Amino acid sequence: MKKGLIFVLFALVSIVSYSQxxxxxxxxxxxxxxxxDSETDMRIGFNVGIGMEYQFTxxxxxxxxxxxxxKGAKMDELKANPMYLEIPVMAAARFExxxxxxxxxxxxxxFGFGIAGKYKAGGEKIDFFKDTKDEDGDILMEGAKKFDAGLGVGVAYEINKFFIDLTGxxxxxKIYDGDGAPKNMNFSIGVGYKF
Known part of the structure; x- marks a missing residue:
């Protein structure tokens, strides 16, 4: 028991002493x-953000x-462009x-939270996350759910303080309730700088 406890303490001290x-x-x-089930096409968008890395070893x-x-998608003339604040939390392995x-x-x-976005068709725009109602207050189209969550995988190539990143x-x-309800799928390529 004592040997096991000493080993665990030694491992924790070595991890904490290395961490950066x-x-x-x-x-x-x-x-x-x-x-x-909906037939949609890929849409091009952007992402920007800041990140932290906590190295154990x-x-x-x-x-x-x-x-x-x-994010979003295209459906013939209709374009959906929801925007999210996202917090990805990735476990990473680095190979020199x-x-x-x-x-x-x-x-x-x-984990993501929808903050803005519209459906665009021709010159008309409809809020992505809000219900669309008629003059009598009846719902014509239900707004999308604001909460989004999923799994991410990726690979990055680091050169000194610069990196190129591919993430899926x-x-x-679900964006909407119901059978065959759509979910977000996204692939991104990006560049970054570590400081």
Missing amino acids: ISWNAKVGMNMSNFTG GMWSIQPSLMFTQ IADNQNIVVKAGPY EFGLA
């Missing part, structure tokens, strides 16, 4: 779509971020391939 915190800023392009770290991201060059593989959950996000929360 760094910050980064990133910007990128999204290629998003809705899953489900030279290889293992956790990478939470705060991102402003534009040369001096000051690393490949980082990461995976983890993300697969939504688990």
Whole structure:
């Protein structure tokens, strides 16, 4: 028992003594779509945000971020462009391939909250997250749910303080209720700088 306790304490002290915190800023392009029964096409958007990395060892770290991201899809003339504040929390493994060059593989959950967005068809715009009502107050079209969550996976290539990042996000929360209800799916490519 004492040996096990001493080993655990030694492991914790070595992890805490190594741990390092760094910050980064990133910007990128999204290629998003809705899953489900509806027939939609990919839509191009953007993302921008800041992130933190807490390194436990030279290889293992956790990478939470705060991102402003534009998702959505196209359906013939109709374009949906919801915008979310997102918090992805990725567990990452770093592999050194040369001096000051690393490949980082990461995976983890993300949580999002819809803050704005519209459906656009021709010159008409309808709020994405709010119910559309007629003159009598009856709901014509239900607004989308604001909460989004899912799983993310990605890979990054680091050169000194710069990095290129490829990430995929697969939504688990329904945008609307009902059978075959759509979920968000997003792939992004971005660049960033660690400081």
